[in-house]
Amino acid sequence: MKFTKLATVALTTLAVSAPVVADLVFPSLSYRTGPYAAGGAPYADGYADYFTLLNERDGGIGGVLTAVPECETGYNTAKGVECYEATKGDGALAYQPLSTGITYQLIPKTMADDIPLMTQGYGRTSGANGKVFSHVFNFPANYWSGASRIINRIMEENGGTISDRNIALVYHNSGYGKEPIPTLKALATKHGFNLTLIPVDHPGQEQKSQWLQIRRERPDNIILYGWGVMNQVALKEAANIRYPMDQMFGIWWSGTENDALEGMGSHGYKAATFHNVGSDYPVYKDIQKFVVDAGLTAGDGSNVGTVLYNRGMYSAMLAAAGAANAQEIHGVKDITSGMMRDGLEALNVTNEFMAAAGMPEFGPEFSVSCSNHGGPGNVGIQQWDGNSREWKLVGGFEAPDMELINALIKADSEAYAAENNITPRDC
Amino acid sequence: MSADFLYTIEVILNGLMAGVMYSLVALGFVLIFKASGIFNYAQGVMALFAALTLVGIQTGQVPFSHLINAIFGTNVHHFGWQVPTLLAIALTIGVMVVFAIIVERYILHHLVNQEPIILFMATIGLAYFMEGFGDIMWGSDIKTLDVGLPSGGSLWLEEYTLGWAAEGEQYYGMYLDKLDMVASLVAIVLVVSLTIFSQYTTTGRALRAVADDHQAALSVGISLRTIWVIVWSIAGFVALVAGIMWGAKSGVQFSLSLIALKALPVLMLGGFTSIPGAIIGGLIIGVGEKLFEYAIGPMIGGATENWFAYVLALMFLVFRPQGLFGEKIIERV
Numbered sequence: 001m002k003f004t005k006l007a008t009v010a011l012t013t014l015a016v017s018a019p020v021v022a023d024l025v026f027p028s029l030s031y032r033t034g035p036y037a038a039g040g041a042p043y044a045d046g047y048a049d050y051f052t053l054l055n056e057r058d059g060g061i062g063g064v065l066t067a068v069p070e071c072e073t074g075y076n077t078a079k080g081v082e083c084y085e086a087t088k089g090d091g092a093l094a095y096q097p098l099s100t101g102i103t104y105q106l107i108p109k110t111m112a113d114d115i116p117l118m119t120q121g122y123g124r125t126s127g128a129n130g131k132v133f134s135h136v137f138n139f140p141a142n143y144w145s146g147a148s149r150i151i152n153r154i155m156e157e158n159g160g161t162i163s164d165r166n167i168a169l170v171y172h173n174s175g176y177g178k179e180p181i182p183t184l185k186a187l188a189t190k191h192g193f194n195l196t197l198i199p200v201d202h203p204g205q206e207q208k209s210q211w212l213q214i215r216r217e218r219p220d221n222i223i224l225y226g227w228g229v230m231n232q233v234a235l236k237e238a239a240n241i242r243y244p245m246d247q248m249f250g251i252w253w254s255g256t257e258n259d260a261l262e263g264m265g266s267h268g269y270k271a272a273t274f275h276n277v278g279s280d281y282p283v284y285k286d287i288q289k290f291v292v293d294a295g296l297t298a299g300d301g302s303n304v305g306t307v308l309y310n311r312g313m314y315s316a317m318l319a320a321a322g323a324a325n326a327q328e329i330h331g332v333k334d335i336t337s338g339m340m341r342d343g344l345e346a347l348n349v350t351n352e353f354m355a356a357a358g359m360p361e362f363g364p365e366f367s368v369s370c371s372n373h374g375g376p377g378n379v380g381i382q383q384w385d386g387n388s389r390e391w392k393l394v395g396g397f398e399a400p401d402m403e404l405i406n407a408l409i410k411a412d413s414e415a416y417a418a419e420n421n422i423t424p425r426d427c
Numbered sequence: 428m429s430a431d432f433l434y435t436i437e438v439i440l441n442g443l444m445a446g447v448m449y450s451l452v453a454l455g456f457v458l459i460f461k462a463s464g465i466f467n468y469a470q471g472v473m474a475l476f477a478a479l480t481l482v483g484i485q486t487g488q489v490p491f492s493h494l495i496n497a498i499f500g501t502n503v504h505h506f507g508w509q510v511p512t513l514l515a516i517a518l519t520i521g522v523m524v525v526f527a528i529i530v531e532r533y534i535l536h537h538l539v540n541q542e543p544i545i546l547f548m549a550t551i552g553l554a555y556f557m558e559g560f561g562d563i564m565w566g567s568d569i570k571t572l573d574v575g576l577p578s579g580g581s582l583w584l585e586e587y588t589l590g591w592a593a594e595g596e597q598y599y600g601m602y603l604d605k606l607d608m609v610a611s612l613v614a615i616v617l618v619v620s621l622t623i624f625s626q627y628t629t630t631g632r633a634l635r636a637v638a639d640d641h642q643a644a645l646s647v648g649i650s651l652r653t654i655w656v657i658v659w660s661i662a663g664f665v666a667l668v669a670g671i672m673w674g675a676k677s678g679v680q681f682s683l684s685l686i687a688l689k690a691l692p693v694l695m696l697g698g699f700t701s702i703p704g705a706i707i708g709g710l711i712i713g714v715g716e717k718l719f720e721y722a723i724g725p726m727i728g729g730a731t732e733n734w735f736a737y738v739l740a741l742m743f744l745v746f747r748p749q750g751l752f753g754e755k756i757i758e759r760v
Contacts, residue, residue, distance in 0.1 A: 032562075032567060033558070033559065033562060033567070033681070034681060035680070035681050035682030035684070035685055036682070037562070037567040037680075037681050038567060038568055038569045038680050038681070041567055041568070173730040197728075197729070198729060199728065199729045199730035200730060201730045201732065201733040202733075203682045203685050205673065205676075205677060205682060205683075205685065205686060205689075206445060206448075206689065206732070208441050208442075208445050208604075208717065209438075209441075209716075209717055209720040209721065209724070209732060210729075212434075212437065212438060212441060212602065212721075213721075213725075215599065215602055216434055216599075218599075228680075228682055229677050229678075229680060229682040229683075232569065232677045232678050232680075233676060233677045236578070236676060236677065239579070240578065240579045240580055240604060241580060241602065242579075242580070258568075258569050258678075261569060261571055261678045295500060300492075300493050300496060300504075300566075302504075302568075
C-alpha cells in the first residue's frame with residue numbers, strides 16, 4: 001500500500017515537472033472549468049488543434065515541433081498569473097490568456113520577461129501603441145474599434161445620422177466591460193447620440209432590473225459587452241421584452257453560438273467580429289484529416305467550426321505566423337521569446353497570406369509595426385439566423401473611426417507610460 | 428395613476444418574484460442546516476448537478492461520453508432517444524437520492540461529532556468534486572433546458588394594464604415574466620409541502636427531533652443516518668427545482684453553481700433554520716435590491732444589487748443577529 005502511494009506520488013511529480021520536449025512552446029492559459037468554461041473550452045480547442053495540425057501536417061514551424069502546454073485558469077486572474085509564472089520557464093514564446101483581467105496583470109510581467117502578450121480582440125486597448133507597450137500585440141481589432149464599427153453600422157442603417165438616437169451600453173461590470181466606455185462617450189459627443197450606461201455585475205445570472213429599465217426607456221439600439229452567462233440571460237431578457245433584435249449589437253465576445261441559445265428568439269441579433277464565420281475553408285479539411293480523424297483533437301471535436309473555436313484557431317495561426325517570421329528574421333529555427341516579439345512586430349497579413357494558410361478572407365488584411373501593434377482595426381458584422389441556427393457575415397471588415405480611437409490610444413498609453421516610468425520607444 | 432407609480436409597482440412585483448427565485452436556492456441550505464447543523468457549501472453545485480443530470484437524461488446523452496471516447500477511441504455522445512420530461516425528472520430525483528446516500532455513507536458518516544467547521548470544509552470539498560464530476564459526466568457546454576415552462580412577459584397583463592397610466596404619460600403596461608410566476612407557484616407548493624411534511628409526518632417529526640438534539644434523538648431510537656439521507660435527498664430535490672427554474676432562464680451551464688451567492692444574504696436575513704424565513708428573507712432581499720437599483724442605482728453608477736443585498740441583510744442582523752426567523756441561542760455560562 002505504501003509502495004503504491006509512493007509510486008503514485010513519484011509518477012505525479014514526474015508528470016508535473018517533466019520538461020517540455022518540443023522547441024516552440026505556446027502555453028495555453030485556458031479555462032475548461034468554472035462559470036466561463038463554455039466559452040473557454042472551444043477557444044482552447046481551436047488554439048491547440050491548430051498547432052497540432054502544424055505538427056502533423058508540416059512537422060511544426062520551420063521544421064521545429066510546437067507544444068501547447070495547458071494551464072487551467074478558471075478565468076480567475078490570480079490563477080492566470082500563477083499559470084504564467086509556472087509555465088514561462090519552459091521556453092514560452094507567447095501568451096494568449098483569453099482574459100482582460102489576466103492581461104492587465106501580465107502586461108508589466110511580460111515586458112520584464114521579454115515575452116510577447118497576444119490579446120486578439122481583448123485586453124488593454126491602448127496596448128496597440130507599440131511605443132509604450134513593446135510586448136503587447138492586440139491586432140487585428142480591439143474593444144474600441146469594435147464599438148466604433150458598431151456605431152458606424154448603426155449610422156449606415158439610419159441614413160448616416162444618429163443624433164436623435166438613444167443608445168444603451170449593457171456591459172459586464174468589470175475591466176473588460178468598461179473598456180468601450182471612453183470610446184462610446186467620445187463618439188456620443190461627436191455624433192450627438194444619447195448614451196445610457198447599464199452595468200451588469202458578475203456573473204450576470206439575474207438581470208431583471210436592467211431589462212425593466214430598458215423596457216421603460218426604450219433605447220433605439222443596445223450594445224452588449226457581455227461574457228458567459230450574462231450573454232445568454234441578456235438575449236433571453238431582450239426576447240422576453242420583445243426588444244427588436246436587429247437593433248441590438250454585441251461585441252464579438254457576445255456573438256457566439258452559446259449566446260444565441262434561444263434560436264429564433266435571437267433571430268436578427270448582430271455582433272461585431274474580427275474574423276469570418278463557419279468552417280467552409282481549406283484549413284478545416286486539413287484539421288479534419290490530420291487532427292480530428294487522427295484522434296488528436298484537444299476536445300471531442302464537437303466545437304470545430306464554431307465561433308470561439310475559429311477565434312482560437314485564428315489566434316494560433318497568427319502566433320505561428322509570428323514565429324515563422326521570427327525564424328526568417330533571425331535566421332534560426334529555435335527562436336527565443338525576444339525573437340518571437342520581433343517576428344510579431346514585422347507581421348504582414350495579406351489576403352495572399354491568408355489564402356496560403358488555407359483561410360482565404362477569414363480575417364482582415366493588416367500589418368504590424370513598431371509603433372502600431374493593433375493594426376487598422378477593421379471589423380466586420382455578423383448576424384444570427386434563427387432559422388438555420390448559424391451566424392452569417394452581413395458586413396465586411398471595415399475601418400472604424402481610427403482618428404478618434406488613435407487619439408484615445410495615445411492619451412491612455414501615454415498616461416500609462418507616465419505612471420510606470422516607461423520611456424516610449426523612438427519609432 | 429402616474430407612470431412612475433406604476434413602474435414602482437412593477438419593480439416591487441418583479442422584486443418579489445426574483446426573491447422567490449433566491450428563496451428556492453436558500454431552502455436547500457435551510458433544510459440541511461436544520462437537520463445537521465451543516466452549512467452546505469455544495470448547495471449551488473447540487474442545483475447545477477441536478478439540472479445537468481435532468482438535461483442529460485432528457486436528451487439521451489451518454490454520461491461520461493468524453494471519457495469513454497478518449498479511452499476506447501469510440502465516438503458516442505447520444506443514445507438517440509428522448510426521455511419524457513416527467514420520467515426524466517423522476518430519474519433525476521432518483522440520482523439525487525443516490526447522491527444523498529453516497530454523501531451520508533462516505534462523508535457524513537465519518538464526520539459524526541466533528542466540529543461544524545470540519546463539516547463545512549467537507550462540503551467545500553464536495554462542491555469542487557461535484558463540479559468536476561458533473562463536467563466529466565455531462566460536459567461543460569451550455570445545455571438548453573426545455574421542460575415546457577413558459578417564458579416571456581405576460582401579454583395579457585401588459586394589455587390589461589396599458590390604460591392604467593394617466594393620459595399623455597409613456598407607459599407600456601405592467602411586465603411580469605411568466606417563468607417567474609410559475610416559479611412563485613412552485614415555491615408556494617414546495618413550502619407548504621415541506622411544512623406539512625415536517626409538522627405532520629413521523630419522519631418530519633424525527634427530522635425536527637434530530638435538528639433539536641442529535642443525541643436525544645438517537646436515544647429514542649431515531650436513526651441519524653436515515654434522517655441525514657432523507658434530508659439530503661429533499662435538499663437534492665429542492666436543488667433540482669432551483670436548477671430547473673434558473674436553468675430555464677440561462678441554459679444549464681456551470682455558472683449555475685454561483686446562484687448560491689444570491690442565497691447567502693437571504694439566509695443571513697431569514698435565518699438558517701427557518702423555512703418561512705428563507706421565503707420571507709428572499710422576498711425582502713428581492714424587493715429591497717430591485718427598489719434600490721431602481722431609485723438609487725442610476726445616481727451611483729448602477730449594478731448595486733449584488734452588494735446591496737448583503738448591506739440589507741447586515742442591517743437586519745444588527746437588530747436580530749440570528750436572522751428574522753432564526754432560533755435565538757441561549758447558552759448557560
